[in-house]
Amino acid sequence: MSFQLYLLRRILFVIPVCLGITLFAFVIANAVPADPITANLPQSALNNEEIIAAFRARWGLDQPPHIQYLTYLGNLLQGDLGTSIKTRNPVAEDIGKFLPATIELATVGIVFGIVFGVAFGVISAIWRNTLADYLVRILSLLGVSFPVFVLALVGLTVLHAQWRWVPGPGRLGVLLDDPPFVTGLFLIDSLLAGEYETFRDALSRLILPGLVLGLYVSGIIARITRSSLLNVLGLDYMRTARAKGLRERVTIWGHALPNALIPVVTVIGLSYSNLLSGAVLTESIFAWPGIGRYMFRASTSQDFPAIMGGSIVIALIYVGVNFVVDILYYFIDPRIRLA
Amino acid sequence: MTSSITSLTRESGWRDFVRQSVNQLLRNPLVVSGLIVIAAWVVLAVVAAIIAPYDPLAQNVNVRLTAPNDVYPFGTDELGRDVFSRVLYGARVTMPAGIAVVVIGSVIGTIVGGVAGYLGGLWDEALMRITELFMAFPTIILALAITAALGPDIRNAIIALVVVWWPPYARLVRGLVLEVKTQEYVTAVKSVGAHGFYTLFRTIIPNCIAPAVILATLDIGTAILTFAGLSFLGLGADPSSPEWGRMVSIGIDFFSQWWMWLFPGLAIASLVLAFNFLGDGLRDLLDPRMRKR
Numbered sequence: 001m002s003f004q005l006y007l008l009r010r011i012l013f014v015i016p017v018c019l020g021i022t023l024f025a026f027v028i029a030n031a032v033p034a035d036p037i038t039a040n041l042p043q044s045a046l047n048n049e050e051i052i053a054a055f056r057a058r059w060g061l062d063q064p065p066h067i068q069y070l071t072y073l074g075n076l077l078q079g080d081l082g083t084s085i086k087t088r089n090p091v092a093e094d095i096g097k098f099l100p101a102t103i104e105l106a107t108v109g110i111v112f113g114i115v116f117g118v119a120f121g122v123i124s125a126i127w128r129n130t131l132a133d134y135l136v137r138i139l140s141l142l143g144v145s146f147p148v149f150v151l152a153l154v155g156l157t158v159l160h161a162q163w164r165w166v167p168g169p170g171r172l173g174v175l176l177d178d179p180p181f182v183t184g185l186f187l188i189d190s191l192l193a194g195e196y197e198t199f200r201d202a203l204s205r206l207i208l209p210g211l212v213l214g215l216y217v218s219g220i221i222a223r224i225t226r227s228s229l230l231n232v233l234g235l236d237y238m239r240t241a242r243a244k245g246l247r248e249r250v251t252i253w254g255h256a257l258p259n260a261l262i263p264v265v266t267v268i269g270l271s272y273s274n275l276l277s278g279a280v281l282t283e284s285i286f287a288w289p290g291i292g293r294y295m296f297r298a299s300t301s302q303d304f305p306a307i308m309g310g311s312i313v314i315a316l317i318y319v320g321v322n323f324v325v326d327i328l329y330y331f332i333d334p335r336i337r338l339a
Numbered sequence: 340m341t342s343s344i345t346s347l348t349r350e351s352g353w354r355d356f357v358r359q360s361v362n363q364l365l366r367n368p369l370v371v372s373g374l375i376v377i378a379a380w381v382v383l384a385v386v387a388a389i390i391a392p393y394d395p396l397a398q399n400v401n402v403r404l405t406a407p408n409d410v411y412p413f414g415t416d417e418l419g420r421d422v423f424s425r426v427l428y429g430a431r432v433t434m435p436a437g438i439a440v441v442v443i444g445s446v447i448g449t450i451v452g453g454v455a456g457y458l459g460g461l462w463d464e465a466l467m468r469i470t471e472l473f474m475a476f477p478t479i480i481l482a483l484a485i486t487a488a489l490g491p492d493i494r495n496a497i498i499a500l501v502v503v504w505w506p507p508y509a510r511l512v513r514g515l516v517l518e519v520k521t522q523e524y525v526t527a528v529k530s531v532g533a534h535g536f537y538t539l540f541r542t543i544i545p546n547c548i549a550p551a552v553i554l555a556t557l558d559i560g561t562a563i564l565t566f567a568g569l570s571f572l573g574l575g576a577d578p579s580s581p582e583w584g585r586m587v588s589i590g591i592d593f594f595s596q597w598w599m600w601l602f603p604g605l606a607i608a609s610l611v612l613a614f615n616f617l618g619d620g621l622r623d624l625l626d627p628r629m630r631k632r
Contacts, residue, residue: 020472028484145612149571150604277477299487311480318477
């Protein structure tokens with residue numbers, strides 16, 4: 001299958017999913033018995049006929065539901081996600097502000113996850129049924145069984161409160177200002193501005209939450225790496241490689257691992273999109289001003305424009321990451337290319 | 340995994356399969372320890388009222404924030420409630436909630452998948468596209484949005500999780516139904532005049548149920564974890580309720596009183612770990628490639 005055809009098929013699959021996501025968010029927000037005007041406008045605006053009329057016109061509230069949905073979709077395509085009731089800012093602007101914090105955290109988390117996960121998985125597969133294997137398997141089960149929020153609290157108690165190895169919650173210390181906004185990623189922005197003190201602080205504050213998220217996903221990655229590598233190690237070409245006298249290290253790193261990585265890449269992609277969308281718990285403990293915390297606040301204050309906008313953006317990211325994984329597949333797995 | 344499950348159902352009746360599997364499972368030490376822990380929690384949940392030294396809701400501000408000692412083995416919380424009693428009673432909330440999510444979700448998924456696979460054609464297309472749509476949404480975000488719409492309480496948290504839980508079952512069962520419905524015994528049942536839904540629910544689905552049950556067992560740990568997470572965010576149980584996730588979240592404000600959050604946290608972890616041990620054993624059993632080596 002040519003790459004263009006493969007890409008086209010994946011895109012054709014993604015479009016209805018995206019439309020469905022917006023429809024779904026729309027239905028949930030409209031299933032609420034509350035009056036959209038009282039739910040969306042601040043108390044002070046409710047006496048003002050003009051504001052109410054303008055709001056009706058903007059979202060087509062005097063129209064039947066399917067027209068309302070199309071209006072919403074039209075506004076969405078222009079980047080208008082409505083205005084948050086709580087922050088009084090356009091939802092798109094809020095998301096632009098909070099999303100980079102989540103991306104930064106999730107990326108550090110997935111890097112930890114890949115390093116630990118693949119290493120543990122390889123150790124466990126090579127020394128199958130030894131003490132090391134059992135330890136890794138139990139550790140990885142612990143990783144997926146321990147609630148992330150408990151892990152975070154244990155980390156804070158031990159590494160921060162007791163040993164003072166890492167700083168406490170938050171993205172930056174109180175004495176430091178945010179670096180000038182370029183990407184919204186503090187690590188990059190602070191380097192661009194030459195604020196090394198800020199960079200150091202931002203990095204040190206990413207370690208603990210990143211480690212917590214990383215431990216969580218490393219459990220899953222380790223399991224898949226282990227079982228996939230075990231599969232490959234038993235195949236004929238591995239015996240051939242050994243028979244022609246290759247050293248064990250070369251057979252494993254050069255022959256087995258690259259072939260074992262295909263399912264691992266899928267799991268890494270899935271884990272990354274889960275970290276991006278599911279960091280709500282970690283973010284609320286570490287006072288991390290990310291999209292998860294924004295969504296959580298919106299959901300506790302019935303801030304429906306923010307909930308809708310946030311869930312659409314997160315779901316799109318989720319779909320987007322999985323799309324990228326599908327595309328990567330094309331390059332990793334020759335069977336797709338040659339099929 | 341699905342394909343190995345399918346082949347197992349096809350090759351032998353699922354009753355034989357269950358008997359063999361149980362025997363093999365009981366030889367796995369991780370599975371046995373998991374089962375023991377689960378059984379222990381079930382017993383604790385049942386007898387909580389008898390063995391709990393205090394009423395889990397009774398406040399006593401004179402002893403608030405007491406560290407663990409002889410009188411209060413797990414200490415007391417910010418209102419002087421006994422953490423040990425609350426953890427015991429918590430087994431009555433968190434565990435059934437997680438199990439309810441999986442049971443209801445798997446039943447709905449089985450029905451949707453069964454109908455889609457059996458009717459085929461446009462029905463199949465439509466139902467499966469809807470299923471994929473639900474799967475495209477990240478779990479906790481969808482649950483957040485739904486609980487925001489319904490209002491936070493235990494029942495609504497369960498509803499929200501069921502909404503995100505059924506799709507994998509629908510996909511699994513649809514695939515199995517597609518295979519089973521072409522079997523000769525199904526044709527036989529139809530030829531003696533059984534009508535559509537009788538055939539589906541009395542003949543086809545009972546032959547597809549084993550894999551769904553297995554998936555459910557694998558799933559309970561995650562369901563408990565997710566439910567506790569929602570409660571932790573304040574979207575499940577109300578603050579006074581002895582729910583484990585909720586207890587941890589209250590404990591955050593009393594960070595240095597570690598006993599307030601550590602014990603309920605360990606309770607969640609032990610139960611989820613036990614279910615994962617069980618699930619891991621099942622997975623090993625089902626993957627013949629893993630068994631050989």
